[in-house]
Amino acid sequence: MRTRWWALAALCFAELLVMVDNTIVNVALPTMARDLDAGISGLQWIVDTYTLVFAGLLLTGGYLGDRFGHRRMLLSGIAGFAAVSALAASSQTLGQLIAARAGLGLFAALVFPATLAIIVSIFVGSRERAAAVGIWAATSGIAVAIGPVLGGWLLEHYTWASVFWVNLPLAALAVIAIVAVVPGTRPARVSRFDLPGLALSVVGLGLLTYSVIEGPHFGWTDPRTIGGLVVAVVALGLFAWRELTVDHPILNVRLFANRHFATAAAMISVAFFALFGFIFLITQFFQAVKGYGPLEAGLRTVPFAVVMAVFSPVAMALSHRFGPRLVAVAGALLMSGGFALVEVSSRTSGYWELIIWSMSLMAMGLAFISGPCTQVIMDALDPEQAGAGSAVNDTTREIGGTLGVAVLGSVLTSVYTTGVADRLSALGLPQTVSGLAEDSVMAGVEVARQAPATVADPIRIAVQEVFVDGLHGAVWVAVAITSAAALAALILLRGAPRGHRAQPDTEASQLEREVPATA
Structure with missing residues (x-):
C-alpha cells in the first residue's frame, strides 16, 4: 500500500521534469531574443518545437512502453532528456537551440505516457485510482507554473543556459527514485508499429x-x-x-466515436491551448510592459500553482459526487472568465488589482477540467490499452499547448507588427528603426532604451500599448474557445458516469501489485 504512494511520488517527479520544460524557457525568452537575435516567430519556435515533437511522438512513446515495458522506457527517456539538455545549454545559435528543443521533446515523449500508464496499472481501486490520477493531473498543471519561477531564479544568477543545465541533477534524482520504488511492468504483446x-x-x-x-x-x-x-x-x-x-x-480513432472519450480529450486540449498560450504571452507582458526581472516575473505565476494544487483534489471529489460534466463545464467557464478579465487590462494595470485574479480563475478552471476529464478518458479504456490511452490523453495536452502558443502568439504578432510600425512612423522614426522594433516587444523596448531622451518615453509607451492591444486580441480568441468548450461539455458529457471502471481493491490484488515485475 505505502509502496504504491511512494511510486506515485516518483512518477509525478518524473512528470514534473518534462512538464516544467514546457514553460521554464518562457521567462528566458527576452534574454534569448537579445543573445540569439530572435524575433517573435523565433521565440515561438523555441517554445513550440518542444511541444510539437513531444505531441507528435507521444503515441510512439505509448506504443514502445506497451512493447518493451513502461519503466524501461521511462528510465531511457529520462537519461536521453538529461543528455540533450546539455546540448541545449551549449547552443550558440537559434537553430542549434531549436534543434536541441526538438530532441528534448523526443525523449519527453518516452517519459510522459509511461508515468500515467504505470499509475493506472498499480492503482486499480476506484477511489485510489481517482486520487492518484487527480494528483498526477495536478502535477501537470503545477509544473506549468513552476517553470517560470525556477527559470526566473536561475536567470537572476546565471545565463539562460542554466534553464537546461538544471535538468541534469533533476534527472539523476528521478532515476534514483524510480529505480528504488517504481515496480517494473511486463511488456505486452503488441502488433507491428x-x-x-x-x-x-x-x-x-x-x-x-x-x-x-x-x-x-x-x-x-x-x-x-x-x-x-x-x-x-x-x-x-x-x-x-x-x-x-x-x-x-497507433491511435485507435474509433475511440473518438465514444462521445464521452472524445469530449473529455477535446476539453483537455482546449484547457492547455488556453494555458500555454497565456503563459507565453503573460511572461512577456511582465517583463516588457511591467518591467519585472525574470525572477519577479516567475514569482508572479506562483498563485497559479497554489490554486491548481488546492482545487485539483476538490475537482476530483466534486466529479465523483456530481459527475464530470458539471465540473468540466464550470472549469471552462472559470477559464473563460479569467481570460475575460485580461480584456480590461492596460499597460498600467496592477498585478494585485487585476492580473492575479485572472490567473487564479484560469488555474481553478484548469483544475476542474484536467483531473475529471483525464479520469473519463482512462475509464473508457481497457487495461491493455493503458499505454495508448495515456498517450492519447497526453497528446491532447501537448497538441493543445502547441497550438495555443502558435495561435495566440500569431494573433499577438499580427496586431503588434502592424500597430507598432504605424505608431512609430507617426512619431517620425525612420523605417529602419521601426523595423527593429517589429521583431518583438523586447526589441521595441530596447529601441526605446537606446533612443534619445526626448523620444524614449513616447517610443516605450507606444510599444507597450501596441503589445497590450495584441494581448487583448489574442485573449479574445481564448475567451471564445473556452466558452464554446463549456457549451460543448454541457451537451456532450451528458450521462458521463460518476464512478470509475477500476475495481475495488482486494487483499489478493494488493499483494499481487506489491510484487514488482521484471523491468
Missing part, C-alpha cells in the same frame, strides 16, 4: 503549427500559408483514414 501513420501525423501537426506561426510574417493569404494549412488538413485526414483501415493502428 504503424510507421506510415506516424509519419502522416507528424507531417500534419508540423505543417499546421508551422503555417500558423509563420502566417503573420508570410501573410495569411500568402500561398505558403494557405498551402501549408491545406496540406496539413489533408495529411491529418489521411492519418485518420489510415488509422481506421489498418489492422493495428
